[in-house]
Amino acid sequence: MAGAWPNLDAADLEARVRTYLNEVGVDFVPQSTVWRWLTIAANVIAEVTGCVRRVLDSEAIAGSQLAPVPASKILYVEYIPTSGRSSLLSPITPLQVGHFPYPNGVLPQYWFEFGSYFGIDPVPASNHRLRLFVSDAPRIIVAHNIPLDSGWAAGTGWAAGMPLVHTGTPSGDYVYSTVLSGAIMHTVEVTVSTITGTLTPAIGAQQGYAITTAGHHFQNIMAPATNAYFTLTATGSVEVVNVSLDEGKSFDSVADQTELSSMWQHLLAVSATRYGLLATNRLGAAQLLEHICAGEFAYLEDHAISVIPNGQDEMRYSE
Amino acid sequence: MIYNLTNLEALIRNEMDETSATRFTPAEILAACNDGYKEVASRAFCHEVVQDVVTVPGSPLIHWSGIKVLYAAVMSEDAEAAYVDTTSVVFTDTGDVVWNGPTAADWIGLGVCRIDPSLVGTAPLEEDISYPQFFFPWGNCIYVEPVPTVKYLVRLFTAQYPDTAMINGADICEDLPEEFRECVVYFACYVLSMKYRQWQQMVFFYNRYIELLKQKKQKFLQRSVDRYDNKKLPVTVQLEVVK
Numbered sequence: 349m350a351g352a353w354p355n356l357d358a359a360d361l362e363a364r365v366r367t368y369l370n371e372v373g374v375d376f377v378p379q380s381t382v383w384r385w386l387t388i389a390a391n392v393i394a395e396v397t398g399c400v401r402r403v404l405d406s407e408a409i410a411g412s413q414l415a416p417v418p419a420s421k422i423l424y425v426e427y428i429p430t431s432g433r434s435s436l437l438s439p440i441t442p443l444q445v446g447h448f449p450y451p452n453g454v455l456p457q458y459w460f461e462f463g464s465y466f467g468i469d470p471v472p473a474s475n476h477r478l479r480l481f482v483s484d485a486p487r488i489i490v491a492h493n494i495p496l497d498s499g500w501a502a503g504t505g506w507a508a509g510m511p512l513v514h515t516g517t518p519s520g521d522y523v524y525s526t527v528l529s530g531a532i533m534h535t536v537e538v539t540v541s542t543i544t545g546t547l548t549p550a551i552g553a554q555q556g557y558a559i560t561t562a563g564h565h566f567q568n569i570m571a572p573a574t575n576a577y578f579t580l581t582a583t584g585s586v587e588v589v590n591v592s593l594d595e596g597k598s599f600d601s602v603a604d605q606t607e608l609s610s611m612w613q614h615l616l617a618v619s620a621t622r623y624g625l626l627a628t629n630r631l632g633a634a635q636l637l638e639h640i641c642a643g644e645f646a647y648l649e650d651h652a653i654s655v656i657p658n659g660q661d662e663m664r665y666s667e
Numbered sequence: 668m669i670y671n672l673t674n675l676e677a678l679i680r681n682e683m684d685e686t687s688a689t690r691f692t693p694a695e696i697l698a699a700c701n702d703g704y705k706e707v708a709s710r711a712f713c714h715e716v717v718q719d720v721v722t723v724p725g726s727p728l729i730h731w732s733g734i735k736v737l738y739a740a741v742m743s744e745d746a747e748a749a750y751v752d753t754t755s756v757v758f759t760d761t762g763d764v765v766w767n768g769p770t771a772a773d774w775i776g777l778g779v780c781r782i783d784p785s786l787v788g789t790a791p792l793e794e795d796i797s798y799p800q801f802f803f804p805w806g807n808c809i810y811v812e813p814v815p816t817v818k819y820l821v822r823l824f825t826a827q828y829p830d831t832a833m834i835n836g837a838d839i840c841e842d843l844p845e846e847f848r849e850c851v852v853y854f855a856c857y858v859l860s861m862k863y864r865q866w867q868q869m870v871f872f873y874n875r876y877i878e879l880l881k882q883k884k885q886k887f888l889q890r891s892v893d894r895y896d897n898k899k900l901p902v903t904v905q906l907e908v909v910k
Contacts, residue, residue, distance in 0.1 A: 436784065564730055632866070
């Protein structure tokens, strides 16, 4: 086991694929080919089952109906008012825009997804915070629970430590010293314990959404091709307790660890084995493995991923 | 122990009709057993673990990791004051004693209903109550409604992965209930059958593994509540009067 239990890293997965293909040494299938199969398998699992679920920060911009979709698919959109209870927006089609009643006036009430954008109806008159419940492509873990007291360059107002603290009105940057891979999507998780100002994560020149509330925040940020340094920019009093980074690259190193939960990881090896069997024209055997994988995907999607609400009967007392 | 690693290997070699290590190395069998250990836990949801988590005031999201949240209950208010250990006081839960707060007023102890995400903002909330009343899991988070204004201790009844891998011969799949350990044998046989392209055998072992898993899940993990019908006595026989 090279991956940290219960996870399997690229080396573990490759070892299993080679066992199942009975090719313990690298005789016919090069490592890069196995990694390619594993990458495809991970994406297929995420696409078929929607198992990579995130809650992403987002924002409706005043005067703009459309905003970019930062993930594979949006399932729900939550409108977060400055005070009062949040609510889920109703999904509509572009045809229905403007035809439905607006009981809440100019506040966001409906949404639709089209191409690489999602639209808000009515068009927001001012900026509003949103939360997107999405299914996404799987990432490779860069680092989770990154130490915040070393390995960063502290700018104005920042005091390195655990927790990491920013004080004072002037804006200041806290820059992670390790450069990230350029030109690929990253998923950033920032956990804030207290905040009275703002905290904006960014990779290079690409900024995320400003964080103004405590709690867990997830954002997908596309890293620029160069100078892909992760930065936290803060104003006012902010206390950060956790930062984690994942990147949307393919398997290309033995230590690569997929973010897919452990329950899916052995299926990666079985799926990759299926590609190996196809490559050697063992079509019947490949079909058997495809059936097994399809059954497992459906079972896990139904029993571990889908949200099954409690029914009224489950809460009813019976004498 | 019948299902320790040494015995698991022997059982697997028996099933695969291999008395000595000629086709499958011990390392391959060990990997298959550990994979089976995790697979059984993640398909049967049988490694049940209670986790206590604390809400973040102002945020509906609680971070969590594992296979699945089966149930949730809100336990107490002002969780930090009640639960965080100090140098002089350490709140250690035992099997019989769970620390719920310094005063009875903090105690809530209420099961939280899982809802569909589309009900956020419209699910009927109890008035004047700010603790979590609804929840749903989403990825590695739990979303609670309403958004807590203070720290609440939320108890999650979860299915988890096994804590540690098996390494030595005496190690057992200790995080699986005993009745589920047999499934590991058939899982390992299924994956190892691929190596020598014994496809018919692979299908047999896979089906056996799934069948066992289904049976045991239904038999040992299905929860039932006492209902009025369970307490009824059989109806006495009455002869109908034929007119």
